[in-house]
Amino acid sequence: MAQEQHSSRAILMITIVIAIILIVVIWPLSMLGKGGAKPGSADDADARIQPVAKVELAKAVAAKPDGKPRDGATVYNSVCMACHASGAAGAPKTGDKAAWAPRIATGIPALIKSATNGKNAMPAKGGAADLSDGEIKAAVEYIVGQAK
Ligand code: HEC
Structure with a gap:
């Protein structure tokens, strides 16, 4: 009680x-x-x-399953490589200095804009709409780095 x-x-x-x-x-x-x-x-x-x-x-x-943004190489390998490794659909081939030189000359911001919004046969964000701006930028820098 x-x-x-x-x-x-x-x-x-x-x-x-x-x-x-x-x-x-x-x-x-x-x-x-x-x-x-x-x-x-x-x-x-x-x-x-x-x-x-x-x-x-x-x-x-x-955010990805592990919560971290993907780095340039990872984005490239999972999205961009599909066209840029082989040159499919007229894509400038990764590492092809002659194909990239005139594009690089337009400046990285212009290339990021093309990759973000799409250009001719390239769909916006390479078709991976879930990529963040940071991931696109990293992937473009990665591709450009391969052609230098
Ligand atoms: C479906 C195929 C395809 C995929 C996937 C793709 N691209 Fe492209 N990309 C192209 C083609 C085609 C061009 C050439 C466009 C043109 O200049 O006519 C191009 C051009 C570019 C350019 C040069 C743009 C310019 O202004 O000259 C950059 C940078 C680029 N791609 C980055 C990327 C990145 C980063 C990814 C991955 C996120 C990606 N691409 C995925 C097809 C693709």
Whole structure:
């Protein structure tokens, strides 16, 4: 009996503590959204969490089963090699200096743009829509590195 009273008092205490936390922490937070706090502070909060939200988004796009973005060689071997190793569909062959020189002369950013958006027979991102911008850039740098 004494034991039972003891534990029901503990439950009461926990309930009170939770209620206090709710009032002290959650209530002012909910007021923020309603403009109860000084003007602009909610916007400030948005601005402050935005970089984090963006990073999280970028991570989600680049996330692979192991959670890491693939490096240039890996992307090349799994996507780009299909055309660029053999020169299929008129693709400049990897390592063919003469074929790559005039393209490299247009600048890496232009090549990244072509690989991202597609060019003639090359589909956007080499057909692998899940590649992140970073992975495309790494793959282009890898291909260019092979032709130098
Ligand atoms: C379906 C075949 C195919 C795949 C897959 C492919 N490419 Fe291409 N790629 C081409 C063809 C064809 C061209 C030549 C386009 C042209 O200039 O007409 C080309 C050209 C390029 C160029 C030169 C663009 C320019 O502006 O001159 C780059 C850089 C390139 N590919 C990178 C990549 C990368 C990186 C990948 C992998 C993510 C990839 N390609 C996958 C077919 C492919």
